[in-house]
Amino acid sequence: MTGLQLNFRPIMEPLGFIKVLEWIFAIFAFATCGGYSGKSVISVFCRDGPNATLNATFSYPFKLNQVVLVPSGMDVCNRTLQETHLVGDSSSSAEFFVSVAVFAFLYCIAALVLYVGYLHVYNESNRGPMIDFVVTCLFAFFWLVSSSAWAQGLGNVKTSIGTEGIRETLSACKEDGITCDVASFANMGGLNVSVVFGFLNLILWVGNAWFAFKETSWHTPPQTGSTTQQGSESVSAPPRM
Numbered sequence: 452m453t454g455l456q457l458n459f460r461p462i463m464e465p466l467g468f469i470k471v472l473e474w475i476f477a478i479f480a481f482a483t484c485g486g487y488s489g490k491s492v493i494s495v496f497c498r499d500g501p502n503a504t505l506n507a508t509f510s511y512p513f514k515l516n517q518v519v520l521v522p523s524g525m526d527v528c529n530r531t532l533q534e535t536h537l538v539g540d541s542s543s544s545a546e547f548f549v550s551v552a553v554f555a556f557l558y559c560i561a562a563l564v565l566y567v568g569y570l571h572v573y574n575e576s577n578r579g580p581m582i583d584f585v586v587t588c589l590f591a592f593f594w595l596v597s598s599s600a601w602a603q604g605l606g607n608v609k610t611s612i613g614t615e616g617i618r619e620t621l622s623a624c625k626e627d628g629i630t631c632d633v634a635s636f637a638n639m640g641g642l643n644v645s646v647v648f649g650f651l652n653l654i655l656w657v658g659n660a661w662f663a664f665k666e667t668s669w670h671t672p673p674q675t676g677s678t679t680q681q682g683s684e685s686v687s688a689p690p691r692m
Contacts, residue, residue, distance in 0.1 A: 461566040466662040470566070473655050474559035476648055481552035483645035484545060484601070485511050489637030491612045493520075495621075497528035498628035505621075507612060509637070511549070512542035513604065515611050520620065528629050538620050539611040544604030548597040548649060555590050555652065580666035587663045591656035598649030605642050612637060 461467035488510035495503040503525075509518045515537035521527065523534035562583065565573055573579040610616050614633045618624040624631035 455568045456571055457568055458570055459567055461570055462563075466659070466666065467563065467566045469655055469659045469662065470559050470562050473652065473659065474556060474563065476652050476655060477552045477556040477559065480645055480648040480652055481549045481556070483641045483648065484552075485549045487511050487641050487645075489639070490635075491633055491637045492635035493617050493621075494632050494634040495527055495623070496630040496632070500529040503527045504634075507537060507617075507637075509537070509608075509612070512545045513540070513608055514542045515539040515608065520617075527623055530623055532623060535621060537611055538616065539607050541604035541608050544597070544600040548601035548645070551590070551593045551597040552649075552652070555594070555656075558586065558590065577668045580663065581669075584660065584663040584667050584669075587656060587660045591653060591660055594649060594653040594656055598646060598653055601649060602646045605639075605646060608642075609639060 462471065488508070490506060490508040493505040493507065495505065497503070505520055507518060507520050509515055516539060518537045519534060520537055521532050521535040525532055565579075573583075611620075612633070613636075614631070617633060618631050621631055623629050
């Protein structure tokens with residue numbers, strides 16, 4: 452039978468319970484990264500002329516080289532500056548991280564539907580457990596790569612919007628009599644949490660790979676019954692007298 456047969460018992464077992472945790476943690480991973488928006492306030496102190504305040508507002512996917520720091524023709528410290536953008540582009544690592552989280556979220560839904568409603572189809576052959584194991588291993592690898600890449604990308608974002616990064620980006624900050632400081636840093640707590648959730652997902656998927664492996668024939672080969680045919684008893688002839 453291939454019809455729907457609801458059975459919530461797998462949710463109480465490690466294979467299904469970890470899948471529920473992966474589903475929840477994937478939501479937190481892509482929500483904390485993909486929904487981020489922050490603003491840093493830069494104060495420019497001038498020895499000759501009025502001080503200035505600059506705003507740098509950025510968000511996912513963190514294409515900082517498209518964020519305008521100084522509009523064209525703005526006067527700063529009695530100097531007319533050209534349009535200046537922040538430096539850096541962490542969009543590739545951020546988008547890869549969010550994509551892995553979204554696909555992991557969707558796969559967890561599909562796997563939970565299979566466990567709860569079609570477990571008899573899942574167990575009727577070894578193909579289902581093997582596919583589940585291979586896909587789980589792939590997601591564990593993707594979480595490792597994407598979390599590491601996003602951790603590096605987040606570090607680049609912090610450097611770009613930090614005081615030293617702003618001073619390197621804004622040419623006026625390198626002149627005598629002008630001091631640039633970041634008066635208000637963007638709150639990066641949500642992005643730090645996204646990296647944590649990325650590596651927590653890695654741990655969950657590695658652990659889940661073990662339980663998926665136990666369902667395959669690679670761990671427990673199928674029992675092949677061997678019938679032993681019993682030969683006819685040989686009757687030894689009586690010794691000759």
